[in-house]
Amino acid sequence: MRVMLAVSDWTTHWLNMVPLAWALQAAGHEVRVVCPPFQTVAAERAGLVPVEILRPGELVTKARMHNHVNARSGHWPYAELPPDLATGAPVRSLDDFDPFGWIEENKARLIDVAVHNADAAVEFGRWWRPHLVVHDLMSVEGPLTARVLGVPALLTLWGPVGPDDEVPGVPGLRFLAVDSARAFARYDVGEWGPEAIEHVIDPCPPGVELPLRARRLPIRQLPYNGPGGWPxxxxxxxxxxxxxxxxxxxxxxxxxxxxxxxxxxxxxxxxxxxxxxxxxxxxxxxxxxxxxxxxxxxxxxxxxxxxxxxxxxxxxxxxxxxxxxxxxxxxxxxxxxxxxxxxxxxxxxxxxxxxxxxxxxxxxxxxxxxxxxxxxxxxxxxxxxxxxxxxxERPTPAQVAAELAELAAAGSPAAR
CATH class of the missing domain: 3.40.50.2000 (Glycogen Phosphorylase B;)
Known part of the structure; x- marks a missing residue:
């Protein structure tokens, strides 16, 4: 079986996938990590094979932008003003930067990046023919590729926050990746949103589980926070x-x-x-x-x-x-x-x-x-x-890997 991991810009958002990827590889399956360039080292240090075909989605820049919008609306709790989008240094005055003007100036460029990433992921998927796709909450390329190929897509949670959760203070804005490239429509594979997610790999215990409309696949949390020695x-x-x-x-x-x-x-x-x-x-x-x-x-x-x-x-x-x-x-x-x-x-x-x-x-x-x-x-x-x-008490990554193999065999044209 071939498994494509599709990961976003933030390393800690996908490290939860690593023990499952190890289990898949140990069971004889092939795993590839479709990622932007600066995730390559993290993937290699985890013993995985990166496929460096995505451009950075600028999640840090977008998060800083969100903070500037909050500060302008009076919802900023810190004494120092939000960081400059480019340098990370505090701005001296909110008048020094117009977040709405920046959005207008950079909208076309950001959409170009999203279009490139969607097309690059689909092109790789059509060439490599994965039997299923595992992705994090901020990746839209993973579920898109799975939908185009007709194979199962599985969202892996990085913690007790899910596709239906909204950004505090911003009704309607979710942590789920946005299809700004309109790729789902371009490839004629339906619409993208929380209701499009069918399977969720969830490491959260019952005490902190969040409600899901998708099928939940529990997995035991085997923490991986990067390589290093034990003092x-x-x-x-x-x-x-x-x-x-x-x-x-x-x-x-x-x-x-x-x-x-x-x-x-x-x-x-x-x-x-x-x-x-x-x-x-x-x-x-x-x-x-x-x-x-x-x-x-x-x-x-x-x-x-x-x-x-x-x-x-x-x-x-x-x-x-x-x-x-x-x-x-x-x-x-x-x-x-x-x-x-x-x-x-x-x-x-x-x-x-x-x-x-x-x-x-x-x-x-x-x-x-x-x-x-x-x-x-x-x-x-x-x-x-x-x-x-x-x-x-939850299933181990090895047990979930076996369940994924069964899922791929049952629901994937590429596996038949």
């Missing part, structure tokens, strides 16, 4: 609780430096008798500076190796951090800056496994009290253990 000191005995802080570099890039919480976290944890590990990469790592005793800044240690040794994780509400923490059975303190992180934060809070507050409203005093509650009130650990057990 020996993680296995050494410790005499105080360990807190892991993981902060996505994309947060500062999209929401600006005012969203960077490490100074507040250092202040909050200074009065608690805990060990703190900061896992922050890129430019954010350089901004941490000197840390007090008992706090350590780290690079490139995969989160799934750290969290089983921790008593609490602090993060931005991203799907990768959330799902890795759920699989490890660790209580969570989420400080979502906006977007899908707010939806994810709300769902894990309602499941009883997390304390959550918007990043812009979480001061050091609130963080300190929330962390103390999560560390010392047993109900959070009980909820985390329950969700971890529920995840362990």
């Amino acid at each position: 020996t000191w993680l296995r050494e005995p410790r005499d105080k609780p360990r807190v892991c802080v993981v902060w996505g570099t994309s947060v500062s890039s999209v929401f600006g430096q005012g969203s960077f919480p490490v100074p507040r976290l250092v202040e909050a944890f200074a009065d608690l008798d805990v060990e703190v590990l900061f896992t922050v990469t890129g430019a954010d790592h350089e901004r941490i500076g000197a840390l007090p005793a008992g706090m350590r800044a780290m690079r490139e240690v995969p989160l799934h190796l750290l969290l089983p040794t921790c008593d609490l994780v602090v993060h931005h509400g991203g799907g990768g951090s959330t799902m890795t923490a759920l699989a490890a059975g660790v209580p969570q303190l989420a400080l979502p800056p906006g977007g899908d992180q707010e939806i994810i934060g709300d769902r894990i809070a309602r499941a009883g496994v997390a304390r959550v507050r918007h990043n812009a409203r979480a001061d050091a005093a609130w963080i300190r009290q929330a962390a103390a509650d999560l560390l010392h009130e047993p109900e959070y650990r009980t909820a985390a253990d329950r969700l971890r057990a529920q995840m362990a």
Whole structure:
């Protein structure tokens, strides 16, 4: 069987596919990752074969644009203004940039990119003839190619956010990819939208599952956060609780430096008798500076190796951090800056496994009290253990790979 993975610009949106891809390859199936150029290294480091035929969809630029529109409408919670679309530096005044003018000036170029990507994916699909397509929420090329070929398409969730969820504050705008190239109409394969999704591979346990109109294929969350070694000191005995802080570099890039919480976290944890590990990469790592005793800044240690040794994780509400923490059975303190992180934060809070507050409203005093509650009130650990057990009961990637082979054989003209 040949399986095409279609992935979008954001690496953490498709890393959940990697263990399933390993299982497919181990079962003797061929897997190819159709991607833009800057996903090639991530795919290769995961032991997969990239097919570099897509152009960047500029998701970071579009997210910054969304923030500028929010700021102009008075819905911007940070002291610093949103980042410049090109440089990522804060703008000095909202009058310095016209987001609506930028959209008008760049509309044709962005549509050209979308048309190229749709046609390139379909052309590759017609040549390689995959028996099924697996894609993330922000990929429209994957379901398009599957529809053109008449093979099954399966959406893989990156966390507890789905095709029917709307962007907070923007009614009608979903996280599901938009068919701006009108490719579904051009190829005469129906319409694209949440109702067009037939199969969803879902790693979320029942406590945080979202409602789906599509067929749900449960899968066990086997976290993959990228390659890396396991430091020996993680296995050494410790005499105080360990807190892991993981902060996505994309947060500062999209929401600006005012969203960077490490100074507040250092202040909050200074009065608690805990060990703190900061896992922050890129430019954010350089901004941490000197840390007090008992706090350590780290690079490139995969989160799934750290969290089983921790008593609490602090993060931005991203799907990768959330799902890795759920699989490890660790209580969570989420400080979502906006977007899908707010939806994810709300769902894990309602499941009883997390304390959550918007990043812009979480001061050091609130963080300190929330962390103390999560560390010392047993109900959070009980909820985390329950969700971890529920995840362990779900089908393994190997079992789902076998189910996908049956699905392809039953529903794919290419497989017959």
